[in-house]
Amino acid sequence: MLWPLPRIYDGLMQVTERACLRHWRAELLKDARGRVLEVGAGSGANLPYYPAGVAELILVEPERILRGKLRSRLPAAAPWRVRVERRPLERLQLRAGELDTVVMTLVLCSLPRPQQALAQLFRALRPGGRLIFIEHVAATGRPQRLRWQQRIEPLWKRVFGNCHLTRDSEALIAAAGFRFDSLTRTSMRKAFPLVRPSIRGVARKPLE
Numbered sequence: 001m002l003w004p005l006p007r008i009y010d011g012l013m014q015v016t017e018r019a020c021l022r023h024w025r026a027e028l029l030k031d032a033r034g035r036v037l038e039v040g041a042g043s044g045a046n047l048p049y050y051p052a053g054v055a056e057l058i059l060v061e062p063e064r065i066l067r068g069k070l071r072s073r074l075p076a077a078a079p080w081r082v083r084v085e086r087r088p089l090e091r092l093q094l095r096a097g098e099l100d101t102v103v104m105t106l107v108l109c110s111l112p113r114p115q116q117a118l119a120q121l122f123r124a125l126r127p128g129g130r131l132i133f134i135e136h137v138a139a140t141g142r143p144q145r146l147r148w149q150q151r152i153e154p155l156w157k158r159v160f161g162n163c164h165l166t167r168d169s170e171a172l173i174a175a176a177g178f179r180f181d182s183l184t185r186t187s188m189r190k191a192f193p194l195v196r197p198s199i200r201g202v203a204r205k206p207l208e
Contacts, residue, residue, distance in 0.1 A: 005160065006065035010043055017045070019190040021134070024200050025049045025105065028132045031202070034100025036080075037124070039089055039117070040107030043069035054080040054101075062088045089117055094124035101125075105134040108172065110163045118176035122205055131178055131203040136188060136195040138166040149194050156194075170199050178203035 013021070029049040034056075038046060041059035043066050050057060057080050061067045067086060074082055085092065090113070102121045111117045121131065139145035149165035156165055170183070183201040 006063055009066070010045075010069070013045075015190045016188060020188060021045070024134055028134065028200060028202065029103065031130070032101045032103065032132060035098065036101040036103060037094075037099050037121075038103040038105075039121070040104065040110070041070055041084075042066050042107075044073035046103060046105060047073055047075070050080065052079045056081040056083070058083050058085055060085045060087070060089055060092070062086055089120065092120075094120060096123050097126040097129075099124045099126065099129055101130050101132060103132045105132075106136065108133065108135050108169045109137075109165075109167050110161050112162060114167070114169075114172050115175070118172060118178075122176050122178065125205045127205055127208045129205045130181070131173065131205075132201075133169070133173065133203065134198065134200040135167075135169040136165075136191070136198045137169050139194075139197040140168075142197070145193065145197070152194060165194055173203050177205065179206055180204075 025046055026049045029046060030051055032050055033053045035058070036050070036054050036056065037058045037060065039060050041061045044059075059070060059082065061070055061084065067084060071084055089111070099121075102125060108114055125131070139149055146166070153165045157163060174180070181202040181204050183199060185197075185199050187196045188198040189196075
């Protein structure tokens with residue numbers, strides 16, 4: 001990620017947050033429960049929406065500037081235990097079945113090995129545990145926009161920290177073994193056109 005981006009990212013996202021993302025976060029995170037791991041917590045955009053039903057919140061954010069913003073946003077009297085983790089997901093030693101909920105919002109697009117990451121998270125979730133997600137995706141229903149995504153993606157990845165415009169996150173989540181409880185495909189309003197196609201919802205690790 002180019003060095004100025006972590007400093008200006010929140011500003012870039014303000015209009016989209018007001019238009020739709022705040023509502024989506026609140027809608028999805030109200031059901032987070034138990035021991036929760038958030039991958040790529042960024043500057044803490046999800047923090048206001050975690051309910052009291054969360055027992056422990058593990059916030060994974062390797063980027064130093066974003067991690068500093070995240071710490072500054074932690075409430076002084078949070079109703080849950082909080083740990084900010086600087087190590088990337090692939091270096092975490094997660095035990096099988098230790099998590100109740102995993103949260104990924106606008107991060108699966110940039111993980112270097114998404115299949116491996118999702119397999120790790122699937123293993124770490126208890127049977128019946130939930131994956132809550134919001135992701136921008138390939139514009140599969142808009143051929144002209146998809147072609148532009150494909151043209152721009154090589155440069156886009158260099159500027160925006162390995163962010164892929166054409167990643168099929170829905171297929172990746174399903175291939176990891178998750179089953180969708182809810183899935184909404186829609187436009188991320190007021191976002192840059194190439195990242196407007198999006199999915200959001202809840203996927204579950206099947207009961208054994």
